[in-house]
Amino acid sequence: MTDSNGASPSRRSLLGWGGAGLALGAAAAGGAVAIARTDDDAATPAAGTAIPFHGPHQAGIATPVQDRLHFAAFDVTTEDRAAFAGLLRDWTEAARRMTAGRTVGEGAYGGLAEAPPDDTGEALGLQPSRLTLTIGFGPSLFTRFDLADRRPEALVDLPKFAGDNLDKARSGGDLCIQACADDPQVAVHAIRNLARIGFGKVVIRWSQLGFGKTSSTTPEGQTPRNLFGFKDGTRNIAGTETDRLKKFVWVGEKDGPAWMAGGSYLVARRIRMHIETWDRTSLQEQEDIFGRDKGEGAPVGRAKERDEPFLKAMKPDAHVRLAHPDANRGATILRRGYSFTDGTDGLGRLDAGLFFLAYQRDVREGFIPIQRNLAADALNEYIQHVGSALFAVPPGVRDQDDWWGRTLFSEEA
Secondary structure: OEOOOOOOOOHHHOOOOOOOOOOOOOOOOOHHHHOOOOOOOOOOOOOOOOOOOOOOOOOOOOOOOOOEEEEEEEEEOOOOHHHHHHHHHHHHHHHHHHHOOEOOOOOOOOOOOOOOOOOOOOOOOOOOOOOEEEEEEOHHHHHOOOOHHHOOOOOOOOOOOOOOOOOHHHOOOOEEEEEEEOOHHHHHHHHHHHHHHOOOOEEEEEEEEEEEEOOOOOOOOOOOEOOOOOEOOOOOOOOOOHHHHHHHOOOOOOOOOHHHOOOEEEEEEEEEEOHHHHOOOOHHHHHHHHOEOOOOOOEOOOOOOOOOOOHHHOOOOOHHHHHOHHHOOOOOOEEOOEEEEEEEOOOOOEEEEEEEEEEEOOOOOOHHHHHHHHHHOHHHHOEEEEEEEEEEEOOOOOOOOOOOOOOOOOOOO
């Protein structure tokens, strides 16, 4: 990222990003950021370019899916509502700068020698890499700051699903940040700097690195494959499908509450894949389990990947058959998950799988009925859900004076 000494707070007045009452400079964050983002940003930009930060919806949802992920869930440690709202403003300004390829504050060097730099510096010289930063608020946040009456009805506590073996240390969180980029160092830099700004007010509860996107919002491109080797996200909602996005992803003005209009709901699930068992399974059984052939990705009995599936031609417990909207009263979600490998489990097996991310207008009509229907999925023999979280993702930051969560913290707004 390039360094910048443009209009930004003096280091002598800074000495600790995110301090209570800190007012960050309102310098424009580059031409790309000043452009309002629309749902029509489906043609994937060049990898080094910047994704516009401002818009009616947050970037990182319908945006073309980048190659890398760093996802972090945070717990709030402050009890001061004004200080937390101030942190959200500070985070917004930092996100505005980083997504434009600029350093945080006055940068990583050249400032007051007696104070820590504003930016950690590992992204110096790197391109923006299509970095997007997306924030969400978990159910537990609404037990704080007198927010109980502002908790959306759709922000439910997810029920226990068949086969769940959830690790509390990898589940939940008061809020989350999803950092997606084509360069892993850019994504990690973003989370690191937001965590640093939040010191004393928030702490990372758990995080997940991801690679190899497993779903796409640009169907004209090649469909990604998951770690089982099968194409994933063939019929995913595209960023150009404004009608489907409006119907299935964006919260409407009449859905309630008003502060969520233009937002969405995010389900994050860490799904462990039993790689070694899968790798000893015959090709025919693998294809029967998914309901698609492994090479082309065509549904059973069809020739091409995007041919309309004939569900009755698949086995009753085939994954595609059970997950298809026709088997779930039309329930549809937007997926943008990533593969992960986190070493081994101590028994010589890879700790690998899918970090599942799904956006929807209402989880009660999206993820929950679909996941319940997947209780009979033949794929369950080879996977296990080990982490889970749900977040309310507010609308986008509309202009230079707006900030993450302003619609929720209306008194401070």
